[in-house]
Amino acid sequence: MDQSNKNRVSKPAAAERDKKISKLMTMMLRHAPEEFGLRLAPEDGSCELSELLAAVRLRTGCEQMTEEEIRGVVRRSDKQRFEILEPQNLAEAGAAATAGAEKPGEERSEHPGAAEAQEGFAAGDAAPRIRARYGHSFGKLTYPQGTPPETLYHGTHLQALPSIQEHGLLPMGREYVHLSAETHFAALAGRRRGRLAMLRIDTAAASRAGVVFYDAGSGVWLAERVPADVLTADGAQESDIQGGSAMKASEGSKHPNADRRTIDIGINLMHRSFGSDREQVVETAAEAGVTRLILTGTSVRGSEAAAAYAARYPGRLYATAGVHPHDAKSCGESTLRSLRELAAGDSVVAIGECGLDYNRDFSPREVQREWFAKQIGLAAELALPLFLHERDAHTDFAELLREHRPKDLSAVVHCFTGSEEELRTYLEMGLHIGITGWICDERRSGALRELVRLIPPNRLMIETDTPFLTPRDLRPKPKDGRNEPAFLPHIAAAVAECTGRSTEEIMRQTTETARTFFRI
Numbered sequence: 001m002d003q004s005n006k007n008r009v010s011k012p013a014a015a016e017r018d019k020k021i022s023k024l025m026t027m028m029l030r031h032a033p034e035e036f037g038l039r040l041a042p043e044d045g046s047c048e049l050s051e052l053l054a055a056v057r058l059r060t061g062c063e064q065m066t067e068e069e070i071r072g073v074v075r076r077s078d079k080q081r082f083e084i085l086e087p088q089n090l091a092e093a094g095a096a097a098t099a100g101a102e103k104p105g106e107e108r109s110e111h112p113g114a115a116e117a118q119e120g121f122a123a124g125d126a127a128p129r130i131r132a133r134y135g136h137s138f139g140k141l142t143y144p145q146g147t148p149p150e151t152l153y154h155g156t157h158l159q160a161l162p163s164i165q166e167h168g169l170l171p172m173g174r175e176y177v178h179l180s181a182e183t184h185f186a187a188l189a190g191r192r193r194g195r196l197a198m199l200r201i202d203t204a205a206a207s208r209a210g211v212v213f214y215d216a217g218s219g220v221w222l223a224e225r226v227p228a229d230v231l232t233a234d235g236a237q238e239s240d241i242q243g244g245s246a247m248k249a250s251e252g253s254k255h256p257n258a259d260r261r262t263i264d265i266g267i268n269l270m271h272r273s274f275g276s277d278r279e280q281v282v283e284t285a286a287e288a289g290v291t292r293l294i295l296t297g298t299s300v301r302g303s304e305a306a307a308a309y310a311a312r313y314p315g316r317l318y319a320t321a322g323v324h325p326h327d328a329k330s331c332g333e334s335t336l337r338s339l340r341e342l343a344a345g346d347s348v349v350a351i352g353e354c355g356l357d358y359n360r361d362f363s364p365r366e367v368q369r370e371w372f373a374k375q376i377g378l379a380a381e382l383a384l385p386l387f388l389h390e391r392d393a394h395t396d397f398a399e400l401l402r403e404h405r406p407k408d409l410s411a412v413v414h415c416f417t418g419s420e421e422e423l424r425t426y427l428e429m430g431l432h433i434g435i436t437g438w439i440c441d442e443r444r445s446g447a448l449r450e451l452v453r454l455i456p457p458n459r460l461m462i463e464t465d466t467p468f469l470t471p472r473d474l475r476p477k478p479k480d481g482r483n484e485p486a487f488l489p490h491i492a493a494a495v496a497e498c499t500g501r502s503t504e505e506i507m508r509q510t511t512e513t514a515r516t517f518f519r520i
C-alpha cells in the first residue's frame with residue numbers, strides 16, 4: 001500500500017490489514033517458509049527481517065511496505081505471534097555462545113548449536129531478525145515481564161541432562177519452560193518421576209542472551225527457552241550427573257561417525273527377524289552414526305518388550321508405547337492402564353504407534369477409531385508426544401486428531417506417503433512428518449520426492465521403519481532384504497537430494513528436530 005495514504009486508513013481497516021499481514025507472516029515463518037523462499041536458521045527458526053519484508057512485499061504487491069510497518073504488526077499482534085531479535089542481542093548471544101564453546105574440557109563438536117550461533121551471528125552480518133514464537137497460544141501469556149532473582153532453578157530428569165547440556169531447556173509439550181525461584185519448587189516441577197537433577201540458571205547471563213522471563217507469581221517464572229551456556233547442573237546426585245556426561249563422552253569416542261550422530265525415530269527392533277542379532281544391529285547402527293533409536297511399540301505386549309529392551313541402553317534406546325490400528329481389535333479394559341504404566345518408565349518417550357489403517361482393515365474401522373481416540377487422550381493426559389500411523393484414512397484421522405488432540409501436543413505422522421493436500425493439512429495442524437526409505441524408490445514415491453520440500457526443517461524427521469521398507473536403491477542389497485537402522489544416512493541422502501540441501505544438513509536438522517520432539 002502507498003505510504004502517503006497510511007495515516008488516512010481508518011482504524012478498523014488498519015486492524016484488518018494487520019491481521020492479513022500477520023496471517024501471511026505466520027504462513028511464512030511457521031508453516032511453509034521454503035514456499036516463500038525463506039531459509040530459517042535451524043537453531044532458532046529466525047530469518048532476517050529484511051528478507052521477510054521482501055517476501056511480504058512480493059506476496060502482497062505492496063512495494064512501498066517498510067520495515068517499520070512489519071515492526072508495527074509485530075508490536076500490535078494481540079497474540080504476540082512474532083519476535084524481533086535485535087542485532088545487539090544477537091551479538092551478545094553469539095558472544096555468549098562463543099564463551100560457552102571455549103569452556104575448558106569441552107569439545108566444540110559437542111555443541112553444534114553454539115557453533116552455529118557463532119557463525120550465524122558473526123560480526124558484520126548483524127541485522128535484525130524475526131521469528132514466530134513457539135505455540136499458537138503464546139498470547140494467552142498475561143504474566144508481566146519482570147526482573148527475576150539472580151538464580152532460578154529447574155528440576156529435570158537425569159536422563160534428559162545430556163540433551164539439556166547440549167541444547168538448553170526447551171518447552172516440553174507446552175509453550176514455556178517452568179522455572180522456580182526456590183529449589184523445592186523446582187523439585188516439584190520436575191516433570192518425570194524418578195531421579196532428578198537440579199539445574200541452576202544464571203538469569204543475568206540469560207537476559208543478556210535475549211531470554212525474557214515472565215513472572216507467573218508464587219515464585220514460578222516462565223521463559224520460552226534457556227540456552228545451555230547459562231545453565232549449571234547443581235546439587236543432588238553429583239555422581240549420577242557425572243555418570244551422565246561420562247556416558248556421553250564414551251559414546252562420542254566409541255563411534256567414528258560421532259560427528260554425524262543421528263536418530264532413527266521408528267524401528268521395529270523387537271521384530272522376529274532380529275531374534276538372533278539384535279545387539280549387533282544396535283552396534284552397527286551406532287557405527288554408522290545412528291546412535292539413538294526409538295523402538296516402535298505396536299501392541300501392549302510389543303510395547304512392553306520394546307520398553308524393557310530400550311531400558312538396557314539408557315540414553316541410546318527409547319521406546320513408544322501404543323497399539324497399532326491393526327491390533328485395535330485386541331484392545332480391552334486393561335489396555336490403557338497397561339500403556340499408562342509403561343509410559344511411566346524412563347525409556348518410553350511417546351504414545352503410539354496408533355492411528356487408522358483403512359488400507360488393510362485388520363481391525364474394524366469403528367474399533368480403530370475408538371482406540372485411536374483413546375490413545376490421543378492418553379498422550380494428552382501424560383503430556384507425551386504421539387507417534388502416528390495413517391494409511392488411506394486421512395479424513396477420519398485428521399478429524400479425530402482435531403477433536404481429541406490439544407493443539408500444543410506434539411505428534412508425528414510416521415512414514416508419510418500421502419498427497420500434497422494431505423501433507424498441507426497435517427502441516428497446518430502443526431504435525432511433524434516422518435519420512436522413510438519409501439522416498440528412495442523413484443517409481444513408487446514420485447509425489448513424495450516433490451512434497452518433502454514443503455516440510456519445514458523443524459517438522460521433518462527420518463526413520464527406517466526397520467525391518468520393513470528397505471530402500472530399493474541400496475547397494476549392495478542387504479542380505480534377506482532386511483532393513484536396518486544403519487541405513488538411515490541413505491534415507492537422509494535421498495531427502496537431501498529432493499530438497500537441495502546437503503546430507504549433513506538433513507542429518508543435523510532432523511536430529512535436532514527429533515531431540516526436541518521426543519525430549520531426548
Ligand SMILES: [Zn+2]
Nearest residue numbers: 353389414415
Ligand atoms: Zn506405521
